[in-house]
Amino acid sequence: MESITIKDIAKICGVGVSTVSRAINNHPDINKETKAMIMDVIKQHNYIPNNSARNLKRLDSNAIAVLIKGISNPFFSNMIKIFEREIKEKKYSFILQHVDDKEDEIDVAIELIKEKKLKGIVFLGGHFSHPIEKLEQLKVPFVLSTIGTTQKLDKTICSSVSVDDFEESYKMVNYLCSLGHTKIATITAPMDDESIGNLRYNGYISALKNNGIEIQENLIRIMKAELYSYSMENGYAVTKELLESGEDFTAIYAISDSIAIGACKAIFDSGKRVPEDYSVVGFDGLDIAHYYNPSITTIRQPVEEMAEATIKILFDVIRKKKSAQHRTFQGELVIGNSVKSLK
Amino acid sequence: MESITIKDIAKICGVGVSTVSRAINNHPDINKETKAMIMDVIKQHNYIPNNSARNLKRLDSNAIAVLIKGISNPFFSNMIKIFEREIKEKKYSFILQHVDDKEDEIDVAIELIKEKKLKGIVFLGGHFSHPIEKLEQLKVPFVLSTIGTTQKLDKTICSSVSVDDFEESYKMVNYLCSLGHTKIATITAPMDDESIGNLRYNGYISALKNNGIEIQENLIRIMKAELYSYSMENGYAVTKELLESGEDFTAIYAISDSIAIGACKAIFDSGKRVPEDYSVVGFDGLDIAHYYNPSITTIRQPVEEMAEATIKILFDVIRKKKSAQHRTFQGELVIGNSVKSLK
Numbered sequence: 001m002e003s004i005t006i007k008d009i010a011k012i013c014g015v016g017v018s019t020v021s022r023a024i025n026n027h028p029d030i031n032k033e034t035k036a037m038i039m040d041v042i043k044q045h046n047y048i049p050n051n052s053a054r055n056l057k058r059l060d061s062n063a064i065a066v067l068i069k070g071i072s073n074p075f076f077s078n079m080i081k082i083f084e085r086e087i088k089e090k091k092y093s094f095i096l097q098h099v100d101d102k103e104d105e106i107d108v109a110i111e112l113i114k115e116k117k118l119k120g121i122v123f124l125g126g127h128f129s130h131p132i133e134k135l136e137q138l139k140v141p142f143v144l145s146t147i148g149t150t151q152k153l154d155k156t157i158c159s160s161v162s163v164d165d166f167e168e169s170y171k172m173v174n175y176l177c178s179l180g181h182t183k184i185a186t187i188t189a190p191m192d193d194e195s196i197g198n199l200r201y202n203g204y205i206s207a208l209k210n211n212g213i214e215i216q217e218n219l220i221r222i223m224k225a226e227l228y229s230y231s232m233e234n235g236y237a238v239t240k241e242l243l244e245s246g247e248d249f250t251a252i253y254a255i256s257d258s259i260a261i262g263a264c265k266a267i268f269d270s271g272k273r274v275p276e277d278y279s280v281v282g283f284d285g286l287d288i289a290h291y292y293n294p295s296i297t298t299i300r301q302p303v304e305e306m307a308e309a310t311i312k313i314l315f316d317v318i319r320k321k322k323s324a325q326h327r328t329f330q331g332e333l334v335i336g337n338s339v340k341s342l343k
Numbered sequence: 344m345e346s347i348t349i350k351d352i353a354k355i356c357g358v359g360v361s362t363v364s365r366a367i368n369n370h371p372d373i374n375k376e377t378k379a380m381i382m383d384v385i386k387q388h389n390y391i392p393n394n395s396a397r398n399l400k401r402l403d404s405n406a407i408a409v410l411i412k413g414i415s416n417p418f419f420s421n422m423i424k425i426f427e428r429e430i431k432e433k434k435y436s437f438i439l440q441h442v443d444d445k446e447d448e449i450d451v452a453i454e455l456i457k458e459k460k461l462k463g464i465v466f467l468g469g470h471f472s473h474p475i476e477k478l479e480q481l482k483v484p485f486v487l488s489t490i491g492t493t494q495k496l497d498k499t500i501c502s503s504v505s506v507d508d509f510e511e512s513y514k515m516v517n518y519l520c521s522l523g524h525t526k527i528a529t530i531t532a533p534m535d536d537e538s539i540g541n542l543r544y545n546g547y548i549s550a551l552k553n554n555g556i557e558i559q560e561n562l563i564r565i566m567k568a569e570l571y572s573y574s575m576e577n578g579y580a581v582t583k584e585l586l587e588s589g590e591d592f593t594a595i596y597a598i599s600d601s602i603a604i605g606a607c608k609a610i611f612d613s614g615k616r617v618p619e620d621y622s623v624v625g626f627d628g629l630d631i632a633h634y635y636n637p638s639i640t641t642i643r644q645p646v647e648e649m650a651e652a653t654i655k656i657l658f659d660v661i662r663k664k665k666s667a668q669h670r671t672f673q674g675e676l677v678i679g680n681s682v683k684s685l686k
Contacts, residue, residue, distance in 0.1 A: 046476045071439075072420030080414060084441065096414075098427065098439050133389040232634045265634045291575045291608045293636045 004047045012045070013038050063116045064314065065095040067105050069126030073230065074258070075284050075303070076124060079145070082307035083122065090315060092119065099126070106130050110137055120314045123147060127195040132157070141317035145310040146301070148196030159317060159324045161310045165196045168299045168331040169203025169255070172281055175297075175333060176251050177211040180342030181279065183249040184208065185219040187238050187259050189229070200255040200283060218247050223259070230255075235262025243270050250279060250342065257282035257289040260296050264338070275340035285334060295336035302329050347390045355388070356381050406459045407657065408438040410448050412469030416573065417601070418627050418646070419467055422488070425650035426465060433658060435462065442469070449473050453480055463657045466490060470538040475500070484660035488653040489644070491539030502660060502667045504653045508539045511642045511674040512546025512598070515624055518640075518676060519594050520554040523685030524622065526592040527551065528562040530581050530602050532572070543598040543626060561590050566602070573598075578605025586613050593622060593685060600625035600632040603639050607681070618683035628677060638679035645672050 006024075010017045015034065022030040023038040041047075064087045068076060080096065087094040097112060099105045105128075109121055121142040128147045132154055144153075144160040153160075176184050186204050189197020201220075208215055221242055227234040235254055242249075243266060254260035260282030264274050274280050274294055282289055285300025309327050316322040353360045358377065365373040366381040384390075407430045411419060423439065430437040440455060442448045448471075452464055464485040471490045475497055487496075487503040496503075519527055529547050532540020544563075551558055564585055570577040578597055585592070586609060597603035603625030607617050617623050617637055625632055628643025652670050659665040 046474060046480070071423060072417070074415070074417060077415030080441070084443070094441075096439055096441055098423070098437075100427070131389060137389070232630055236634070261631070261634050264636065268636055287575055288604070288631060291579070291604050293607065293611055 004045050006047075009038065009041055009045065009047055012041050062091065063093045063095050063118050064120045064122065064311075065097050065109070065112050065116065065118050066122045066124055067097045067099050067109060067112075068124045069099050069105065070230070071098050072228075073125065074286055074288070075146075075256075075301075078303050079124065079307040079310075082304055083311060086308060086311040090311075104130075106134050106138065109142070113138070113140055120318050122310055122314060127193070129194050141314060143310050143314045143317075146196075146303075146306060148199045149194065155326060156324050159313045160326045161306050161313065161329070162327075163299075163301050163306075163329050163331045165199035166203045166206070168301075169200040169283065170207045171203075171331070171333055172283065172297075172299050173204045173207035173253055174211065176253065176279065176281065176339070177207060177213065179279075179339065181251040182211075182213050183216070183219065184213075184251045184253055185221060185242055185247070185249045187221050187223060187235055187252065187254045187263065189255065190222055190225070197255060204253060218245070219249055230258055232258045232262035232265070235259030236266045237262075239263040239266035240270075243267070243272075251339070252278060252280045254280065254282050257284045257286040257296055257298055260298070260338075261288065261292055264292070264294075264296070275338050279339040281339060285332070289334070289336065292336075292338075294338045297336040297339045298334050299331040300334045301331050305329060347388050349390075352381065352384055352388065352390050356384050405434065406436045406438050406461050407463045407465070407654075408440050408452070408455050408459065408461050409465045409467055410440045410442050410452060410455075411467045412442050412448065413573075414441045415571075416468065417629055417631070418489075418599075418644075421646050422467065422650040422653075425647055426654060429651060429654040433654075447473075449477050449481065452485070456481070456483055463661050465653055465657060470536070472537050484657055486653050486657045486660075489539075489646075489649060491542045492537065498669060499667050502656045503669045504649050504656065504672070506642075506644050506649075506672050506674045508542035509546045509549070511644075512543035512626065513550045514546075514674070514676055515626065515640075515642050516547045516550035516596055517554065519596065519622065519624065519682070520550060520556065522622075522682065524594040525554075525556050526559070526562065527556075527594045527596055528564060528585055528590070528592045530564050530566060530578055530595065530597045530606065532598065533565055533568070540598060547596060561588070562592055573601055575601045575605035575608070578602030579609045580605075582606040582609035583613075586610070586615075594682070595621060595623045597623065597625050600627045600629040600639055600641055603641070603681075604631065604635055607635070607637075607639070618681050622682040624682060628675070632677070632679065635679075635681075637681045640679040640682045641677050642674040643677045644674050648672060 006017055006020055010020045020038055023035040066083050084094045099108050105123055112118055118140055120140050122145050124145050128144055128149045135157055142158050144158060146162050148162060148165045188201045205215060221238045223229050223234045224237055227237060252263050254263050260280050263280050267274050267278050272278060282296045282298040285298050289296040289298045306329055313325045349360055349363055353363045363381055366378045409426050427437045442451050448466055455461055461483050463483050465488050467488050471487055471492045478500055485501050487501060489505050491505060491508045531544045548558060564581045566572050566577045567580055570580060595606050597606050603623050606623050610617050610621050615621060625639045625641040628641050632639040632641045649672055656668045
């Protein structure tokens with residue numbers, strides 16, 4: 001079946017193309033009955049109003065791409081929805097591009113810029129350590145959103161939105177210390193991590209030190225490389241091993257809520273309880289941290305505000321209202337039922 | 344900064360373009376030191392090997408798009424990963440396109456086909472009720488993946504992969520009946536739903552009838568339209584209302600695991616327990632159903648196999664090995680700790 005055109009519709013209706021166009025575009029200058037008749041014919045013939053086709057095309061030359069690492073991470077779900085809403089509101093089209101763990105996001109971005117004539121880019125999640133010469137190849141404004149980086153980025157060439165992963169992590173571990181916990185295990189990223197994992201780990205170390213607690217190497221546990229990082233199954237596997245090792249500890253600080261949930265499950269499966277036997281805390285503030293039983297004490301990142309700020313900054317730069325900006329949001333310590341006070 | 348080309352690299356190295364190309368492409372026919380020197384220069388100048396650029400371009404004319412409704416639904420996360428892996432393995436590029444709740448997926452698909460010269464499409468999730476004339480405008484093979492439809496689709500024009508949502512739902516409710524439950528509430532989709540919601544609801548009704556249990560209208564609860572459908576918050580709100588209504592029931596059958604988790608939370612917040620006071624079951628077999636406390640009894644859909652079959656069928660049709668195919672997978676009743684036997 002050939003696609004039907006606006007000319008065919010005009011012919012069937014016995015009117016001119018411009019009249020059909022007026023009907024489609026809700027133009028006031030058209031007879032009501034004529035419009036109704038035209039819309040009927042359009043419906044009967046499943047004609048796709050050029051409208052939407054035109055929109056899509058028009059939008060396509062004004063595209064923003066969101067490059068995401070870790071598409072299955074529920075932390076990003078709400079952000080993606082807000083990105084989409086905000087970008088479409090500005091009459092730009094929204095391209096969601098998944099970047100594989102092994103892919104270089106800058107290479108993907110450079111290709112996308114060429115292909116889609118992008119006006120801007122959001123990098124969401126993942127590590128981010130690229131030489132400045134490489135970043136300079138990105139000829140459009142871009143924002144790093146919720147990407148922790150230990151690298152000294154040239155703050156004039158890109159914008160960023162995040163929480164202070166070090167400070168928030170410090171806040172969480174300091175909270176555990178304030179309740180009398182001194183034997184606090186952590187489930188964290190590999191030591192060569194240069195991203196949020198490293199920053200959150202440093203917050204843990206710093207909080208312990210400032211509370212006069214000695215660092216115990218045996219309580220520092222690294223996510224397993226062969227399992228998805230930051231996942232429930234990873235938290236489960238690491239905690240199972242920790243429990244079986246017989247180490248003495250009273251609390252687990254998992255650097256993500258998903259890891260924390262896996263840790264809880266491992267504790268339950270060993271016949272112990274949370275928080276009566278072990279306290280467990282997470283990071284991120286996922287919905288499931290609230291819905292879990294017990295609810296998980298966590299650091300809530302204000303994802304909605306962060307997503308909105310990401311797009312606002314991107315458009316400020318695109319429209320040359322402002323140069324690169326860097327916004328750090330406050331996380332919120334959300335007290336659940338997964339921590340027992342030892343005082 | 345201008346992008347550096349392969350010619351520039353060749354010039355700097357004092358070799359021919361073909362030598363640089365051999366170095367990049369790991370061609371055996373090149374002196375080791377020359378290769379090392381070239382790779383050094385490439386690194387220094389942050390030259391993006393044409394390789395990846397070429398790959399991307401070549402792939403782009405062989406693209407498969409996955410159109411997804413409900414990107415934040417964790418049920419789809421694992422499927423997306425497998426789609427991507429399988430599509431890339433076949434040297435096709437993978438385009439993930441989010442379709443808004445209010446958008447018409449066929450319109451989006453038609454535009455994508457034109458723009459990207461798609462070779463095939465996967466529709467993932469959502470309702471699917473389009474007149475055949477409209478479907479015929481899709482000029483490339485497509486597969487409906489995990490899309491329940493009550494509509495009589497012309498089985499020759501498209502392929503499908505799913506579980507039998509009616510049968511699996513029947514299986515779950517029949518299981519509750521077998522344990523002595525007769526007052527089984529359900530949290531389901533609006534009655535005008537023409538998709539999995541409707542099929543799963545019919546399975547519930549049919550199982551009750553076949554067990555000689557009278558249908559109680561007051562125990563049939565509909566997801567709230569103002570909240571995300573199939574979400575934890577929706578399950579929570581509906582269950583809270585159900586509990587406050589004072590209706591007498593012993594079990595809740597939620598038509599998704601996320602709803603079931605929200606239901607559990609509402610029960611906990613009312614001071615009751617799962618399964619001691621109320622049994623709760625879900626549908627889908629999400630990871631979190633296993634990690635939840637208590638683990639949720641559910642119907643596990645074999646998402647990995649279904650995702651693989653989706654791509655296999657799509658390529659069979661693209662390569663004209665086969666015409667449209669329809670595969671129905673068996674779900675698995677996974678017994679968790681969220682159900683109490685009343686016998």
